[in-house]
Each structure stands twice: as C-alpha cells, then as structure tokens.
Amino acid sequence: MLNYISGIMPALLSGTRMTLSIFFWTLICSIPLGALVGLGLITKFKPLAWILNLYVWLMRGTPLLLQLIFVFYGLPLLKPYAIIFPRYQAALFAFILNYTAYFGEIFRGGFQSVPRGQFESAKVLHLSYPQTIRKIVIPQVVKIVLPSIGNEVINLVKDSSLVYVIGLGDLLRAGNVASARDVTLLPLVLVGIIYLMLTAVCTIALRMIEKRSSVWR
Amino acid sequence: MLEVKNLTKKFEDRLVLNDLSITVPDDEILAIVGPSGAGKTTLLRCITGLETPNQGEFFWNGKQFDPKNNDLIGVVFQDYQLFPNLTVMQNITLAPTMVKKEPLKEVKKRAEQMLTQLGLQGKEDIYPFQLSGGQKQRVAIVRAMAMNPKILCYDEPTSALDPALRDEVAKIILGLKQSEGMTQLVVTHDMDFAKNIADQIERVKALS
Ligand SMILES: Nc1ncnc2c1ncn2[C@@H]1O[C@H](COP(=O)(O)OP(=O)(O)O)[C@@H](O)[C@H]1O
Ligand SMILES: [Mg+2]
Numbered sequence: 223m224l225n226y227i228s229g230i231m232p233a234l235l236s237g238t239r240m241t242l243s244i245f246f247w248t249l250i251c252s253i254p255l256g257a258l259v260g261l262g263l264i265t266k267f268k269p270l271a272w273i274l275n276l277y278v279w280l281m282r283g284t285p286l287l288l289q290l291i292f293v294f295y296g297l298p299l300l301k302p303y304a305i306i307f308p309r310y311q312a313a314l315f316a317f318i319l320n321y322t323a324y325f326g327e328i329f330r331g332g333f334q335s336v337p338r339g340q341f342e343s344a345k346v347l348h349l350s351y352p353q354t355i356r357k358i359v360i361p362q363v364v365k366i367v368l369p370s371i372g373n374e375v376i377n378l379v380k381d382s383s384l385v386y387v388i389g390l391g392d393l394l395r396a397g398n399v400a401s402a403r404d405v406t407l408l409p410l411v412l413v414g415i416i417y418l419m420l421t422a423v424c425t426i427a428l429r430m431i432e433k434r435s436s437v438w439r
Numbered sequence: 440m441l442e443v444k445n446l447t448k449k450f451e452d453r454l455v456l457n458d459l460s461i462t463v464p465d466d467e468i469l470a471i472v473g474p475s476g477a478g479k480t481t482l483l484r485c486i487t488g489l490e491t492p493n494q495g496e497f498f499w500n501g502k503q504f505d506p507k508n509n510d511l512i513g514v515v516f517q518d519y520q521l522f523p524n525l526t527v528m529q530n531i532t533l534a535p536t537m538v539k540k541e542p543l544k545e546v547k548k549r550a551e552q553m554l555t556q557l558g559l560q561g562k563e564d565i566y567p568f569q570l571s572g573g574q575k576q577r578v579a580i581v582r583a584m585a586m587n588p589k590i591l592c593y594d595e596p597t598s599a600l601d602p603a604l605r606d607e608v609a610k611i612i613l614g615l616k617q618s619e620g621m622t623q624l625v626v627t628h629d630m631d632f633a634k635n636i637a638d639q640i641e642r643v644k645a646l647s
Contacts, residue, residue, distance in 0.1 A: 342489055343520035347534035347586060348510070357533060359523040438524050438566040 223408070230400045230409055237396030238416055244382045244392070245420075248317040249375065250299065255318070257363075258324020261332040281323030288385050291315045294388040313385040321378060328370045330365035365435045372428040379420050393417070440464050440623055441590055446495030448481055454646050455481050456639060463590075465615055468623045470637035472630060477643040479626040480517075483592050486624065487514050494514065499589065507596040513583030517594040519575045521567040521582070527554070531582045539586070553581045573604045580611065584619070591615065592624045592641055597632050610635070611633050 262274045281289070292311040297305040307315060336359050344354040381395040399412030441463040448456040449615060455478040463469045471479050484490040486497065488506035497504050499511050506512070521530050528550060536548040554560055556578040567575055576596065597605050598611070613636060615621040627633050633640055 306635075337520075339516060339518060339520040340522065343516060343522070345489065346487055346512070346514040347582070348538045349534060353537055357537070358522050358524070365524070392636075439568040 225426055226404075226406075226408065230396075230412070232405075233396045233400060234393060234409070234412055234416065236370055237295065238384075238393055238420075240391055241257050241379075241382045241393040241420075244313055244317060244385060244390075245378055248321050248378060251318045252321035252325055253371070254338075255322040257329045259326030260329025260333055261276035263283075263326060263332055278323045281320050282327070286316070286320050286381060287387060287399075289320055290384055290388055292316075294379065304438075309388055312388060313390055315352050317378075317382070321374065324374055326369050327372070329363065331370075332367040332407065333359070336362050355385055361435075366436075368428070368432055368435060372425075372432075376421050376423050377429065380422060383417075440500055441624075442498040442499075443486060444498070445494045446480045446482070446485060446492055448478070448485055448490060448492045448495075449481075452456040456485070456643075458494075458577045459643075463622055463624065463639065465622055466620045468616055468625060468636050469637040469639045470633035471624065471641045471643060472628060472633050472647060473643035475628060477567050477645045479628075479643050482643060483514075485623065487512055487592055496541070505534065510586065511589045513586055513588035514595060515576065515579045515583055515591065515593045517596075517598060519567075521575055523567050523580055526564050526566055527559070527568070527570070527578050530578060531585045535580075535585050535615050544595055551584055552579060553584060554578075557581065571608065572599055573601070576600070576608070577611065581613075584615075586590055588621075590622045590624065592626075594626045596625060597627060597629055605632055605635070606635075608632075612636050616619055 257272055259278070262270050263278070265271050290313065293307060293316040294309065297307070340358055340362070341354060344358055349357070382393045383392060385392050386398075391414060392414055397409040401407065401410035441461075443459070443461045446456050446459045447454075459482065464611065471482060473479050481490060485492045485495065485505065486506055488508070491507075497506055499509075504511060522533070525533060528547065531550045531554075532543060532546045535541045536543050551563070554563065557580070559574060559577055559581070562570065562578075564620075567578070570578065576599075580591075593612070596608050600608065607633065612623060612625065616623065623631070625636060
C-alpha cells in the first residue's frame with residue numbers, strides 16, 4: 223500500500239501545485255481589488271456605486287461553477303465577439319472576478335464601520351486624506367475584516383476544486399483520475415487529507431495574523 | 440484675540456445659529472453654555488471647520504482665517520476620538536511628524552514633558568483601550584497641544600467623566616491658560632463648571 227501511495231503521490235502533488243497556484247493568484251489579486259471595490263461601493267459618485275453594486279449582486283447571486291463554465295465554454299460562443307481564454311487563465315479570471323465581489327462586500331462593511339469621528343479627528347489634525355487612509359483607516363479596517371476574509375480564504379481552498387469542470391489538472395482531478403483508474407478509494411482519502419492540511423495551514427496563519435492585530439482594540 | 444462675526448448656520452431649513460458674534464481675548468477662557476440641542480456643538484464645529492456655516496467670518500488677531508485650513512486651532516472631542524490602532528505616543532506624534540514634518544525625536548521630547556505634567560508618565564507605549572476616560576481625555580489634550588495651536592476647543596469635557604474628575608479637568612484647563620497662555624473655548628452644559636473656569640460665559644439659546 224505504501225508503494226501504491228508513493229506511486230500516485232507525484233500526480234497528487236502536481237495537482238496540489240495547480241490548486242495552490244489558483245489559490246494564491248486569486249488571493250493576491252482579489253484582496254486589493256476587493257478593497258478598491260469596497261471603497262467604490264460607498265463612494266458618493268452614484269453611477270460608480272450603482273455599477274459596482276450590480277457587479278457584486280451578479281457575482282454573489284450566481285454559482286461560481288456557472289461563472290467558470292460561462293467564462294470558459296460560454297464566452298467563445300459569443301460570435302462574432304468570441305473571447306477565448308486558455309483553461310488556466312479562464313479559471314483565474316472567473317475566480318478573481320468572483321472573489322473580488324465577496325471581498326468588496328466585506329471591505330465595504332469594514333470601511334463603513336470606521337467611525338466618522340476618526341475622520342474628523344484626523345481632519346482637525348490636518349492629516350491629508352491619503353495619510354488618514356493609510357495610518358488610521360486601513361489598520362482599523364484590516365482588523366475588522368480579518369475574520370470574514372479568513373472565512374473566504376478557507377472557502378477558496380475548497381472552491382478551487384471547481385476548476386475540475388473546465389478540465390484543469392488540480393488536486394481533486396488528480397485524485398479522481400487515480401481512483402477511477404485503479405478502482406480504489408485511497409487516492410480520494412489522500413486528497414481529503416491534503417485539503418485538510420492546506421486549510422489547517424491557512425487557519426494557523428490567520429490565527430497568527432489575528433493575534434498580531436489584537437494588541438489594540 | 441479670536442473673533443467670530445455674524446455666524447449663521449442652518450441645517451436644511453432649521454436655523455441653529457443666528458447671526459452670532461463672539462470675541463475671546465488672548466489667554467482667556469470662554470465657556471459656551473446652554474441647554475441640550477441649543478447649538479453649542481454646532482458652534483464649535485463651525486469654528487473648527489467641521490461644519491460649513493451659511494454665513495460668518497473668523498479673525499485671529501485681526502486677520503481673517505479659514506476654519507477649514509489654519510494651524511491655529513486644536514480640538515478635544517467629547518468622545519476624545521483617539522486613534523485606537525496607535526499607542527499613546529504615536530497618537531501624539533502622528534500629526535506633528537506627518538503634517539509638519541517635525542523630527543520625531545523633538546516631538547517625542549515635548550510629548551514626554553506634557554504627558555508628565557498631566558500625570559501620564561509611563562503610559563507612552565500602551566493603547567487607548569488601556570486608558571481610563573480621564574486619561575484618554577488628557578492624551579487627547581496632549582495630542583492637540585502637540586500641533587502648537589493658539590486656540591484649544593473642548594466639547595463637553597466633563598460629560599463623559601466621573602463627577603469627581605470635574606475639578607481635575609478644570610485644573611488642567613486653567614493650567615494651560617497659565618503655563619501656555621492658551622486661548623480656550625469650552626462647551627458645557629454644566630453651569631458650575633463654567634463659572635469655575637471661565638473668564639467669559641456665552642449663553643446659547645435654542646432657536647426653534
Ligand atoms: N448634521 C446635522 N444635521 C441636521 N441637524 C443637526 C445636525 N447637527 C446638529 N443638528 C441639530 O442642530 C441642533 C443643535 O445641535 P447641537 O449643536 O449638537 O446642540 P448642543 O451641542 O447644544 O446640544 C439640534 O437640534 C440638532 O438636532
Ligand atoms: Mg453638544
């Protein structure tokens with residue numbers, strides 16, 4: 223059995239690499255984008271807020287699976303304006319679009335929960351708007367949104383398995399292929415264990431970040 | 440000398456301040472008293488540039504100034520509004536170093552002195568949530584003073600405090616008058632407190 227495990231491990235690890243790659247690039251792009259969308263959602267410039275609200279509504283109101291299929295299989299059918307993404311790019315595009323909407327909504331709440339008095343306090347001390355955002359608002363928002371962002375990060379680890387549907391070789395696919403070929407449950411168990419380890423690492427990392435930001439209240 | 444001339448402020452159609460003028464000589468303390476809802480906070484917010492008046496002019500030593508853009512005025516808010524993510528020292532040094540580009544070392548030295556004067560030595564590196572209400576208020580005063588204002592404004596400095604601390608606040612305000620020659624505007628609905636500290640009392644009446 224150990225022989226069997228070490229035999230399929232390379233395939234599973236290569237699948238894990240794909241999963242992690244989707245995970246990291248989605249996070250790296252959609253957290254900053256989400257912060258911008260969050261600011262946009264509360265802007266006084268109504269047309270922008272309106273468009274962003276529509277975007278958030280669409281992304282959160284439809285399944286991510288549908289969005290993936292739409293981007294990869296749907297957009298190429300859009301004659302004569304077919305947009306054709308390679309598989310990996312299609313997956314990233316759909317994930318970033320989807321997660322930016324979720325993060326945007328989280329950041330919107332974060333920005334709104336910084337009391338107005340903090341802005342006024344900064345104003346009478348003559349701090350500029352960028353200085354206020356950087357030194358006062360962002361640290362407070364980060365602390366507020368951290369738990370919700372954490373939830374989404376864990377979700378993303380698992381959601382990344384949806385790329386399976388457009389034929390990307392991620393962890394789940396690697397396990398599924400091995401399981402079907404060798405008619406055994408073992409690869410799926412291993413896949414489960416790897417997902418558990420990934421989410422455990424995320425949870426510990428998030429705890430550490432939360433602890434660091436708990437020196438003040 | 441601070442002069443406010445013909446200040447009028449409406450919210451929508453509601454007149455809150457009508458053609459109000461005040462004069463505060465140098466080093467003096469003006470107490471602004473009146474019932475709740477009379478417009479005391481609104482008056483202070485107009486002077487500190489947080490509200491835009493419908494009408495009114497502001498002069499310091501005969502020279503007109505813009506409440507939204509000057510380095511004359513410091514503010515101590517009713518709920519202090521310290522920055523919770525910064526330590527006591529960082530709260531104080533943030534604006535002088537970032538806005539006035541003063542060297543951190545010098546700002547810190549001055550801050551230490553003021554903190555010690557107000558009995559806050561040893562609290563430099565803790566966060567606002569670790570302070571009592573009275574201590575927060577004193578940090579807010581030091582933070583405002585660190586920008587070297589000519590005029591210091593307080594909104595209800597006694598309202599959030601234990602009554603026993605009322606005399607402490609009075610002492611601090613009177614102390615700033617003596618040691619720094621600070622011109623001070625103090626909004627309060629506490630008549631005894633006002634009589635205790637003020638050179639001059641301005642009564643604000645509810646208009647509608
Ligand atoms: N931003 C605002 N919009 C509308 N009305 C306001 C606003 N701020 C204050 N008011 C009204 O103006 C009046 C004076 O308020 P305020 O200056 O806070 O009184 P005080 O500080 O004397 O208790 C109140 O009736 C209050 O409801
Ligand atoms: Mg008031």
